[in-house]
Amino acid sequence: MSGDCDSTTATRDKFLFQQWHSDVSNDPENTREFVLLELKARLLRLARSYSKNPVLSSDARDASLKNSSPNLAKAELMACHIARNFKSRLQIKDIAECVDLHPDYASTLFRKTFGLTLNGLITRHRVAEAQRLLISSNDQIIDIAFAAGFDSLSRFNRAFKEVTSMTPRGFRKECRLNNR
Template sequence: MAAKISPLSFDPNRPDFAPYGLTCVHWRPSPMRRPDHHNEVELNFLESGTVTYLLGGTKTVVEAGKLSVFWAAIPHQIIDYGDETAYYVATIPLQCFLQWRLPEHFVQPLMQGRLVSEASTDRTASDAQLFEHWEGDLLKKTPELERPVLLEMQARLIRLALNLPVRPKARPKRNRLTTITDTGLNKVEEIACFIAQNYTERLTVQQIGKFANLHPNYAMNLFQKTFGTTLINYLTQHRVSHAQRLLATTDHSVTDIAFQSGFLSISRFNDAFRRACGCSPREYRKSHEWTDGAVPASR
């Protein structure tokens, strides 16, 4: 077996939203003083230990031996990790991921900011081999090797999707992603990236449609087919997640946080936050004091 490649760690000086592209690297967790976000779907596979993210505004633990996936345009920040943690990180460009047209019950939770993980460790050994092979192939920087890596990544995510529980429906529906053209998916990617980069600004559906060169009604319909949520709900979700993170990690006032998160009034902020979290911003802050100082100063 080839020798392990020296693990990489997060560079706090990298430009915000800078792309990683198609990658697979051996990673070393380190304290993150700020969240990272980039427009790829990220795969984590821990060989040992644990990693705890603040994903959006939610504390999320990644366990060893279970493939875990999330959309990295959602701000994510390592706030804790176990001793002797070793893991792989792979990134897949969003455009490529969407064109695979994976099952909706897998894609939509990812696009709405949730982490999706394998339920068991049955595939731990084979996943370890896959990530090692992907790392070695991509390190060669040979375009001919990217295709088999992408095919293997696609197949692995299909298997993950097939193992996920599906909510029973009265009438099984065809995967709506199969009805969207590649051009449409490219437009959806543009819209999602635009929102992820600008949600703290004052945005309207008309502005978003204009950015993507689409009629606002068509943009809303296309987005909802892909992500399973409306443009407005998606924008609000980003803002609430931003507020959750600030409430849990700073001592800024609730009023300041509301405006920093892109809300135009305190009443709208309180209403949106309560609908999303089931409590007021102040109640949320009181119950999430665990993040205060959770990022270790050193290891």
């Protein structure tokens, strides 16, 4: 039965990825953000189901990652830690500690592996969460900023504009106009 479920899931995911690719290829400006949000939601569901029903124990999974490439494994573990905790206050030293590295070395390793800083990934996760909330709720922007993990409205507005090239209010307005 599990094989059938895996096959069905794989078929559905293949269809979804083809649809997302088609959407972005045909209308990159208007669909990119929605596709990224859908993709993030799918990946979070996969991660949640994996953590509930892991094929390998967490020790075996960590060992498997470490055997592939110690640096890649540590960078991936840091990225996973960020994905699970981006809404809370994250400090570089805490992220580095979760993989037993010095904060400076962890930052350098992560940037070299992914071409993005640890803070950059945290910000992207928070902005993606804010985009999801802006699209799916009528909450005030300040409440969305705090719910997504930002410490202040000004930092949220600055980060949102850096990542999306628009203000949160403009993003919400454009999404609502496009969904009429």
